[in-house]
Amino acid sequence: MTKPLSYADSGVSIDAGDELVERIKPLAKKTLIPGVLGSIGGFGAMFEVSKDYKEPVLVTGTDGVGTKLKLAFLLNKHDSVGQDLVGMSVNDILVQGAKPLFFLDYFACGHLDVDVAEKVVGGVARGCELAGCALIGGETAEMPGMYPEGEYDLAGFAVGVVDKANIIDGKSIVPGDVVLGLTSSGPHSNGFSLIRKVIEVSGASWEEKIGDKTLADAVMEPTRIYVKPVLSVMEKVEIKGMAHITGGGLLENVPRILPDNTQAVVKAGSWPRPEIFNWLQEKGNIEDHEMYRVFNNGIGMAVIVAADKAEEAMKLFREAGETVYRIGEIEARPEGAPGCVVK
Template structure:
């Protein structure tokens, strides 16, 4: 074979379409533009994104969080439900940094696939942008990686991180939580992005189809409902009631049993009344179809409560009123009590 007859390869021959990647960037730019907020200096398209810290914060503390969507993505692939997993991605990080009182400033995402589908990737990133709008933070950058051979056709991975800021004196650390404080719970929008390996197993066992009815809605709509973003409501409560909000817990994997103790000092227990809120139909269905024990449900799922606030008892009604005015469904779950000196726990009575 002569030199001139030897094959000549391109990146496209290897499975990477640079033109599709550039087209995606152009699709993303107007989506990101809708999320701009003061402080953004340079965003989508550069090598690095720039953000200037707010000048009205005297002692800024940066708070960061990173997460993914987990095996909820498997259902997104199977049911072709790509439009809301980006909201899930943003929610998991901004809700995490919110618990320390941080206002989310900006978000970056990472989308990786074997072969880039412009339509699917645009749907996913549109969801990311929508999540940023709901959280009040800027989609300031990210990475799209097309890696042939790394992912099966039609599948992708999704990750991201958020950076927020809080005044040092307003940092919420839970250290002031004491016996007698009230525990408030904000309703979840569903399973959020936790427990989906168990959910998928139950779906398979039950032979459930995405179009099946669950409480008057298609099963797929209920199971794929995006994670609720609590940022605006909780920040409003913090602005109105200050230090009366003593602690916050994002109810993710581990449920109420394992997440509330993360903000309690040894010797404290969150006593929750089991009848303080009604379990949504989704969790009742999952428990019945999977014959899941009460203890396992409480450890795996949020069971209808996506965010917990521990507040001063005299201010509890006012704080609940503020949260409800922001569109949240608020439940008075119980109170903080003293227990043995080496324990920090949640008990559902």
């Protein structure tokens, strides 16, 4: 071996990594909020919790985008999965009443394509702006041989804060309370293994029209971020419990925040189901129960309030830009019955 080896010879470009960091900096700068100390590029990211919180409790969440990434690769559409990444974590911590403070992302690939990575992180920054939190740091890992050519993986980490006295834990939920549903933008980031299977067996074209969108646009619509509307409504109406409707759908997510002696009874047809779900059910011949167990079916966040607060809450959500429906009620849970049923 006469030629000196470099890191680039092994497939890792330090220069590409440095270029990506420089491109990311202005994206991250747009997300900065009070409390951020320092800037992108340090070894650790720092955030000072506001003294407005009397007993601050940190709430954390982490998630990925799942096999929706396979469609991002196939369709060469990388500008929206970053918002999915943010949404999956910030919506989760919002359920406990937490205001997201900052977010970190992890981008791993075999070969770093700076243009693609910039699009992905641009989506992350957009998601952070929608959530009102700072993109405070992250990690880009170029690992030759770990991933197929043109593919990458994503993980995200959110940290939020809530005053201890204001934590939403569902303990006050009682029979007679009302379940409100905030609409989703589509499948969000769940059920994509089944979505890909349906598309495969149906032989559908990506240009096929689903309502006013192509199939490609309908399935890649980014996850709706509920942070700002929910936080604004929380200031005026007591929210007893919330459930982010992700994998497991309404049937498995709503019971996670209910007291053991209660059951959510959701009324089928109480909201208009987006066309993409009708299409998936028809093309895949999927049973109703499976649809409710896998997909959000058009409801991205369930919000539980007292019956006498339901109308006010719905009005406030609409004023905040959300589409909201009264989708069910809380009842006493029969022995051995599931925590959520759709009738």
